[in-house]
Amino acid sequence: MTTLGILHPGSMGAAVAAQARLCGAEVLWCPDGRSASTKERAERYGLTPVRGLSEMTEQADMILSLCPPAAAEEVARAVAACSYARIYVDGNAVAPAAMANISAILRRSGSTVVDASVIGSPPSESKSPRLYLSGPAEALSAVVQLFAGSAVQARPLSGGIGQASALKLSYSSYQKASRALAAVAYALASDHGVEAELLDLAQGRTTSYLAETAYFPKVAARSWRWGPEMKEAAHALEEAGLPSNLADAAAVVMGRWTGLKDTSPDLALVIEELHTGPHCGPT
Structure with missing residues (x-):
C-alpha cells in the first residue's frame, strides 16, 4: 500500500487525495495550523493525521503539494529541510521557472520531483479532472498507478520538469x-x-x-x-x-x-x- 502525504487538503487537495485513498493508498495530512473547514474535509475523506511535517516525511512514499502558488516554494523548502528523499509531486499553478527552482530545492535533499498540474474541477462522482505530469519516467509511472481507476485522469507528458506547469x-x-x-x-x-x-x-x-x-x-x-x-x-x-x-x-x-x-x-x-x-x- 502506498502512503501519500497531502500538503494541504483544501477543496482540491482533499478531493484528489480522497481518490488516492479510494484506490487503496493511506493518505497523511498535518492538522497543525489548519482551519476548521480543512479539518472537517480531512475527517470527511478519511485522511490520517500526523503530528507534524517531519512525521509525514518519515512515513510517506510520496508527497503531493496542492497549495496557493505563492506558498509553493516555502512548502517545498520545509519538506526539503526534513531531508525528504522520495517522490515529491508539486501540483501548484506556478510558472516553469518557479517549478525549476522548486525542483532544485528538493533535489538537494534527495527527492525525486514530479511537475504536476490539475486541470478541471475537484474530482467527484460526476467530475473527472486531468492530472498532467512531467519529470522522471519512473516517478510518473508511480503517480499514474496511484490514481489508476479513479476519477483523477493522470496523464504523463514528455519533456521533463516545467512541461506540466507550462500547460497549466x-x-x-x-x-x-x-x-x-x-x-x-x-x-x-x-x-x-x-x-x-x-x-x-x-x-x-x-x-x-x-x-x-x-x-x-x-x-x-x-x-x-x-x-x-x-x-x-x-x-x-x-x-x-x-x-x-x-x-x-x-x-x-x-x-x-x-x-x-x-x-x-x-x-x-x-x-x-x-x-x-x-x-x-x-x-
Missing part, C-alpha cells in the same frame, strides 16, 4: 482571464443599461463566457487564489518573450474581489466590487 498556465491564462474579462464587459454594459442587449449578442455564440453570468460570483469568490495564479501566468508569458499585459490586468481585476474570499456573493455585489473593491495595481 497556458490554459489558465486564457480560461481564467477570459472569465474576468467577461465580467468587466458585463459591468460596463450594466452601467449603461444595455446588459440585456449585450447578453443577446453573447448568446448568439453558445460558447461565449459572456452568457454565463451565474459564474461571475464563483470567479469573484475564488479570486484570492486566481489572482496570484494570473501573476504566475504573466511570469510564464514573459519567460517566453510574449506579452503578459492581459494576465497582469486580470490579476488587478481579481484584486478588486479579494474581500469576497470564500463567500457566496450575488451578481449585483460582484459588479459593485469591480467598481469599489481594493485597487491592487495601476488603473
Whole structure:
C-alpha cells in the first residue's frame, strides 16, 4: 500500500487525495495550523493525521503539494529541510521557472520531483479532472498507478520538469482571464443599461463566457487564489518573450474581489466590487 502525504487538503487537495485513498493508498495530512473547514474535509475523506511535517516525511512514499502558488516554494523548502528523499509531486499553478527552482530545492535533499498540474474541477462522482505530469519516467509511472481507476485522469507528458506547469498556465491564462474579462464587459454594459442587449449578442455564440453570468460570483469568490495564479501566468508569458499585459490586468481585476474570499456573493455585489473593491495595481 502506498502512503501519500497531502500538503494541504483544501477543496482540491482533499478531493484528489480522497481518490488516492479510494484506490487503496493511506493518505497523511498535518492538522497543525489548519482551519476548521480543512479539518472537517480531512475527517470527511478519511485522511490520517500526523503530528507534524517531519512525521509525514518519515512515513510517506510520496508527497503531493496542492497549495496557493505563492506558498509553493516555502512548502517545498520545509519538506526539503526534513531531508525528504522520495517522490515529491508539486501540483501548484506556478510558472516553469518557479517549478525549476522548486525542483532544485528538493533535489538537494534527495527527492525525486514530479511537475504536476490539475486541470478541471475537484474530482467527484460526476467530475473527472486531468492530472498532467512531467519529470522522471519512473516517478510518473508511480503517480499514474496511484490514481489508476479513479476519477483523477493522470496523464504523463514528455519533456521533463516545467512541461506540466507550462500547460497549466497556458490554459489558465486564457480560461481564467477570459472569465474576468467577461465580467468587466458585463459591468460596463450594466452601467449603461444595455446588459440585456449585450447578453443577446453573447448568446448568439453558445460558447461565449459572456452568457454565463451565474459564474461571475464563483470567479469573484475564488479570486484570492486566481489572482496570484494570473501573476504566475504573466511570469510564464514573459519567460517566453510574449506579452503578459492581459494576465497582469486580470490579476488587478481579481484584486478588486479579494474581500469576497470564500463567500457566496450575488451578481449585483460582484459588479459593485469591480467598481469599489481594493485597487491592487495601476488603473
